[in-house]
Each structure stands twice: as structure tokens, then as C-alpha cells.
Amino acid sequence: MWIYEKKLQYPVKVSSTNPRLAKLLISQYGGPDGELSAALRYLNQRFTMPTNNTKALVTDIGTEELAHLEIIATMCYKLTKDADRDQLFAGNFDPSFIEHGKALYYQDANGNPWTAAYIQAKDDPITDLTEDMAAEQKARTTYNHLLDLTDDPGVIDTLRFLREREIVHYQRFGEALVQVEDHYACKKVF
Amino acid sequence: MTAEQAAMMLKLQQVGMTMDDLREYLDTHLYDQYALERFNMAAAEYAALQEEYSRTYSPLTWHDACNSDSEWNWGLSDFPWDY
Numbered sequence: 001m002w003i004y005e006k007k008l009q010y011p012v013k014v015s016s017t018n019p020r021l022a023k024l025l026i027s028q029y030g031g032p033d034g035e036l037s038a039a040l041r042y043l044n045q046r047f048t049m050p051t052n053n054t055k056a057l058v059t060d061i062g063t064e065e066l067a068h069l070e071i072i073a074t075m076c077y078k079l080t081k082d083a084d085r086d087q088l089f090a091g092n093f094d095p096s097f098i099e100h101g102k103a104l105y106y107q108d109a110n111g112n113p114w115t116a117a118y119i120q121a122k123d124d125p126i127t128d129l130t131e132d133m134a135a136e137q138k139a140r141t142t143y144n145h146l147l148d149l150t151d152d153p154g155v156i157d158t159l160r161f162l163r164e165r166e167i168v169h170y171q172r173f174g175e176a177l178v179q180v181e182d183h184y185a186c187k188k189v190f
Numbered sequence: 191m192t193a194e195q196a197a198m199m200l201k202l203q204q205v206g207m208t209m210d211d212l213r214e215y216l217d218t219h220l221y222d223q224y225a226l227e228r229f230n231m232a233a234a235e236y237a238a239l240q241e242e243y244s245r246t247y248s249p250l251t252w253h254d255a256c257n258s259d260s261e262w263n264w265g266l267s268d269f270p271w272d273y
Contacts, residue, residue, distance in 0.1 A: 005250050007202055008270045009210065057217040064210055074271040168211065175218035 009067035010161045013154030014078040019091030022079035029072045030106025030114040033138040039065035041119040045128045129177040136170040191273040195247050208232045
């Protein structure tokens, strides 16, 4: 069960209409290392995690990723909602506009739709937590790339927050991995 | 959204973020007394803020959607991307 709060986890301030930037940011909405992939990956892994605190961790991080998904969506929406025809063309947003208008769609920056092939579930918590650590690093790198190409100060501030959370989650998954390894080491009967 | 409401929303975001971070930390540090104290302090502060925000402005969750007898303010109040 989830309860929605009418609140963004972190403030979003967008300086000006910029469909080109929205087209790049959409990768963290529906791209391979985006927030949808993250949320669905972690929430799905809960059922085969071996300990309650690991189940709590993937629940809590997976839930936070949904909040990040909403932050990305809010930025993309604000960057495009007032865009006129010329701005959509100039921003290379017109191909997406043909299929979706200004609606958000789960796609990467090249327009590839989201697929479950982006995420794994192996029924092995050591494998799954290792994937989670890699996923956080891939997301961090994507945020680095986005920061390289962003000059909107409000968007930069929010992207820096999101990048920081990837680093924190990488740390938490690393701790959980060590604890799960210890858990299995203690359970061995010789 | 008025400046007063925006300031209170920012406070909710700050205390909420403190809780989000501590919650995940505690998931892998189950007996960290200092983190537990910090979490409990933040949770109490958040509950008070949530109650005041919902009573003064608009409900934060549908649990808070009871500050009026005459209208369903959960369905009337803005969503975060519109304010």
C-alpha cells in the first residue's frame, strides 16, 4: 500500500521554456537507467530478499525513486507546457510531439520506449544487490551527462540533488550486500 | 501559492528529506541510537508540520482531507506540478 503526498520530495524551479532540455531529461523518466527502471527494479526485488531489513531497504529506496520520477516529470512538464510551434521545432521536440503531444511518455532521449528488458530479477539477493549498485552508478553517470548539457540554474540544482541520492543509495546497497553475505555465512551448517 | 504557504512547503520538504535519508540509513544500521533519536525528532516535527499545513492550506495526503465539512478539498487543491 502506498499513500500519496501532494508534495515534491525536492523543489523544482525551471527558469524558462526549453523543450530541448526536456527531451534530454526524459531519459531519466523512461530510459534504461532512469527513475522508472529504478523504482520497478527495487520494488520487484522485495519478494525474494532474505531479511526484513533488506526488504525494508528496497521498499524505501524504490518508493523514493517514485518521488524522483515525479520530480523528473515535473521538470519536463514545466519545460514544455508553454512551448510554441517554433520552440518545439528548435528543441527537436517535434517527433515526440507527433506521437504524444506534450504528454510525458516513458522513453529515452532517442525516443526508445521503456522496456522491462532494462531490469533484472534473479532470485539471488547477492546478484540483485550487485545489479542495484551498478544501476545507481549508471544513473549517477547519466545525471553527470545531463549536468554537462544543462545551463538552467534551477534544473541544475535539482539534478545535483538527484545525483547525490544515487551516491547515497549506492552506499546503502553496498551495506546491504555485506549484510546479506554475512547472513548466508551464518546460516551455513557443516 | 502564497509566500507563507511556499515557506511551509519548503520546511515540509526539508524535514521530509531528513526522514527519507535517515529511514534508509536505519534500514542498514538497525541499532544506531543517534540516528534513531534524529529520526524520532524529525518524525515528530513532520507530523506537527503536516497537521498545521493541512489545517491552514490544503491536505497533504487524503488522510488530512478533513478540514472542511462543505467541500472535498483533496480534489480541489493543486497538484505539485501546478503550483
